[in-house]
Amino acid sequence: MEFMGIGFALLGAALAVFLSGFGSAIGLAAAAKAATGVLSEKPERYGTLMLLVVLPSTQGIYGFVVGLFVMIKLNMFAGAPIAITWYQGLQILAACLPIAFAGWISGIQQGRTGAAGILMSAKRPEMAFKAGVVYAAMIELYAILGFLVSLLILLMGIPLQAPGVAA
Amino acid sequence: MQLDKMDLGIHDFFTYPPVGEDDYAYMFQTAQVRSMETQMLTRTALLDMANASDFTSAAGSLSGTEYTLPSGAGAAELETMLRQRRSAVRRLFEDLMLDERIVEIFRNRNDYANLRLVLRRVLTDKPVGADYSAEGNAPPELLAQAFEEQNYAILPEHVQAAIDQATLAYYQNKSVRQIDFAIDRAEAAYGLERARTVDGNVFLVNLFRIQVDLTNLRTMLRVKSLGADPRDALLEGGFVEMDRLRQGFDLPYEALGALFFATPYHHIVESGAGYLAANGSFLVVEQQCDDYLLGYLRQTMQIASGPQPVIAFFLAKEHEIRTVRLILTAKKNQLDTKLILDRIA
Amino acid sequence: MLANVNATRMELLRLRKRVALASRGHRLLSEKRDEISRQLIKIARDIQPLRQKVETELSQTFRRFMLARASMEPEHTTAALAVPTKKFSMAMQFASVMNVKVPHLLKEIEGEIICYGYATTSGEMDVALLSLERAFDLLIELAEKEKQARLLAVELQMTRRRVNVLEHVVIPEIQETTRYIHDKLSEAERDNTSRLMKITDIIRK
Numbered sequence: 001m002e003f004m005g006i007g008f009a010l011l012g013a014a015l016a017v018f019l020s021g022f023g024s025a026i027g028l029a030a031a032a033k034a035a036t037g038v039l040s041e042k043p044e045r046y047g048t049l050m051l052l053v054v055l056p057s058t059q060g061i062y063g064f065v066v067g068l069f070v071m072i073k074l075n076m077f078a079g080a081p082i083a084i085t086w087y088q089g090l091q092i093l094a095a096c097l098p099i100a101f102a103g104w105i106s107g108i109q110q111g112r113t114g115a116a117g118i119l120m121s122a123k124r125p126e127m128a129f130k131a132g133v134v135y136a137a138m139i140e141l142y143a144i145l146g147f148l149v150s151l152l153i154l155l156m157g158i159p160l161q162a163p164g165v166a167a
Numbered sequence: 168m169q170l171d172k173m174d175l176g177i178h179d180f181f182t183y184p185p186v187g188e189d190d191y192a193y194m195f196q197t198a199q200v201r202s203m204e205t206q207m208l209t210r211t212a213l214l215d216m217a218n219a220s221d222f223t224s225a226a227g228s229l230s231g232t233e234y235t236l237p238s239g240a241g242a243a244e245l246e247t248m249l250r251q252r253r254s255a256v257r258r259l260f261e262d263l264m265l266d267e268r269i270v271e272i273f274r275n276r277n278d279y280a281n282l283r284l285v286l287r288r289v290l291t292d293k294p295v296g297a298d299y300s301a302e303g304n305a306p307p308e309l310l311a312q313a314f315e316e317q318n319y320a321i322l323p324e325h326v327q328a329a330i331d332q333a334t335l336a337y338y339q340n341k342s343v344r345q346i347d348f349a350i351d352r353a354e355a356a357y358g359l360e361r362a363r364t365v366d367g368n369v370f371l372v373n374l375f376r377i378q379v380d381l382t383n384l385r386t387m388l389r390v391k392s393l394g395a396d397p398r399d400a401l402l403e404g405g406f407v408e409m410d411r412l413r414q415g416f417d418l419p420y421e422a423l424g425a426l427f428f429a430t431p432y433h434h435i436v437e438s439g440a441g442y443l444a445a446n447g448s449f450l451v452v453e454q455q456c457d458d459y460l461l462g463y464l465r466q467t468m469q470i471a472s473g474p475q476p477v478i479a480f481f482l483a484k485e486h487e488i489r490t491v492r493l494i495l496t497a498k499k500n501q502l503d504t505k506l507i508l509d510r511i512a
Numbered sequence: 513m514l515a516n517v518n519a520t521r522m523e524l525l526r527l528r529k530r531v532a533l534a535s536r537g538h539r540l541l542s543e544k545r546d547e548i549s550r551q552l553i554k555i556a557r558d559i560q561p562l563r564q565k566v567e568t569e570l571s572q573t574f575r576r577f578m579l580a581r582a583s584m585e586p587e588h589t590t591a592a593l594a595v596p597t598k599k600f601s602m603a604m605q606f607a608s609v610m611n612v613k614v615p616h617l618l619k620e621i622e623g624e625i626i627c628y629g630y631a632t633t634s635g636e637m638d639v640a641l642l643s644l645e646r647a648f649d650l651l652i653e654l655a656e657k658e659k660q661a662r663l664l665a666v667e668l669q670m671t672r673r674r675v676n677v678l679e680h681v682v683i684p685e686i687q688e689t690t691r692y693i694h695d696k697l698s699e700a701e702r703d704n705t706s707r708l709m710k711i712t713d714i715i716r717k
Contacts, residue, residue: 029194033194034194034198037198037200037202038202115191115194115472119197119472122201122204123204250586280587280588281587283592283629287591288594342597346629347592347628347631348630351631355631382630385630389635392638393638393642395626400629449634449639453636496579497578500574500575502579510583
């Protein structure tokens with residue numbers, strides 16, 4: 001049973017990293033394609049468009065941080081992972097899900113919103129920050145909420161015993 | 168759901184039919200055309216050109232744009248420049264379009280134009296010639312070869328079908344016009360058929376149906392003013408019901424507005440027929456048709472990304488080239504500014 | 513003419529006949545001149561409005577055609593106008609006005625002037641071609657009238673010159689010659705009479 005606990009916990013870490021990374025990658029691709037399209041005609045817009053392109057990359061980072069915390073919590077870096085029950089493993093898995101899903105969906109949508117903002121800024125450069133960045137940043141809020149909840153559950157919600165003590 | 172959307176009736180939309188869904192594969196392409204749209208000639212620039220005192224100052228107002236003419240350029244240089252611009256726009260469209268089928272659909276227009284020319288020549292026993300457009304799907308050499316050797320099997324299937332229909336129509340009463348009517352019908356039907364096979368085709372299908380409608384409206388007014396035979400002239404597949412158009416043949420110009428009242432084309436018909444009755448000219452109806460089509464193309468602003476903005480940009484650009492040609496030719500020949508404004512404004 | 517004329521009674525008679533002929537010719541020719549100028553004025557009066565009409569139709573055709581051509585794609589213009597359906601043939605006949613052969617044009621027009629479909633062409637093309645069709649008839653009539661006027665004008669000029677020559681040169685010259693011959697003859701007669709009187713005198717003595 002004790003291997004199953006570690007399994008669940010690692011599955012959670014993997015989900016958090018790969019789903020939010022997945023969302024970030026798709027979102028970044030959409031925004032970057034739109035930006036290159038505009039830049040091919042108007043290279044002087046590079047600075048304004050940069051922000052809109054990089055916004056969706058945060059979700060991947062959040063997922064990565066959550067994944068990292070899971071591993072820290074399991075004491076993976078110290079060599080000997082804590083043996084946890086399958087019940088605790090499931091808890092860690094659940095803690096990872098908020099950022100996994102929020103990161104995934106919001107990454108894609110943020111990328112598309114950013115891309116739409118980039119398209120709009122092709123015609124109305126003065127609105128690029130006001131509308132484009134602000135709208136895309138609103139989506140960021142929900143990625144942050146997911147990240148916070150994941151992190152809080154992980155750090156405060158799941159008490160694990162000190163290393164070395166048998167479960 | 169998709170099927171329902173494709174077969175809209177005339178009363179299922181208010182001003183413009185829907186333009187379809189987003190397709191995020193076209194992000195780069197959409198961005199590029201959106202930036203290029205900002206460099207298109209504005210309405211003010213076109214009006215300034217139309218109001219310019221003569222050709223030189225009208226051409227001068229284009230300097231700095233892609234339509235710059237060398238000083239002292241004549242009609243031939245103008246035509247060459249505009250043709251170059253048009254080929255450039257077509258090439259750009261073909262580069263940007265990810266879906267080859269859509270490119271093919273638009274290249275088809277040139278195939279049918281070539282076909283009209285070659286069939287007229289062949290059926291009236293004139294030499295085939297070589298002045299065919301190279302911007303179609305079937306290269307001009309292939310077309311000439313097929314007709315010289317009477318070996319139509321080397322041509323694409325739909326072209327063969329159009330040849331058959333046109334030849335048959337011609338021999339019914341040996342009228343050259345029948346060739347054109349048959350090819351017009353074949354072109355419209357094939358365009359619609361192909362458009363339905365493309366993914367995310369709502370926009371294309373609606374675009375072609377609008378084009379059929381606009382052609383039919385113009386045809387109706389032209390047939391009325393010529394007192395010509397209305398048979399065979401109308402195209403199938405548009406939003407407007409055939410019965411309504413046929414009814415239009417028999418009504419006086421003033422009653423046409425009421426007949427089309429419930430359709431989105433009400434304004435086109437009413438102002439176009441009014442101008443036709445008063446001035447004996449189709450300028451306004453043509454201008455209104457262009458406006459309506461451009462209005463539909465402008466609806467693609469609603470979607471963030473997809474093939475629709477690219478197609479819309481391409482067609483708008485072709486329209487812009489025609490407008491520049493119209494204004495500059497009119498200026499070159501010292502036509503009334505009012506005529507130009509009636510046509511473009 | 514005066515120098516080498518035989519002052520004989522024969523010559524006098526001949527000249528008298530010629531002057532009568534010349535004055536009859538003069539009268540006839542001046543009548544002809546008046547008639548030709550009447551005809552010419554009539555034709556010229558027709559030409560003016562006809563020419564105006566032709567010019568308006570042609571400029572209308574030109575304007576509409578320019579607009580049509582400019583608003584269509586060049587390929588479609590070529591295709592629409594490549595093989596015309598209108599057939600046009602002309603024959604010439606001659607009619608005689610005051611013995612002047614004037615041409616009369618017979619035209620044969622068949623087929624519709626509009627030879628293309630509707631989908632890819634502009635309505636302005638229809639307007640242009642119909643206007644051209646109307647201009648054609650007028651144009652032929654105008655050409656006919658103008659040629660007639662030109663021929664009549666040439667004839668008028670010639671007749672007028674003939675009348676003038678008869679009036680101012682031929683008739684006065686002949687009249688002068690007759691007067692001269694008459695003078696010569698009466699001189700000769702007086703000469704003869706005086707000689708006879710002299711001879712009678714000599715014989716009487």
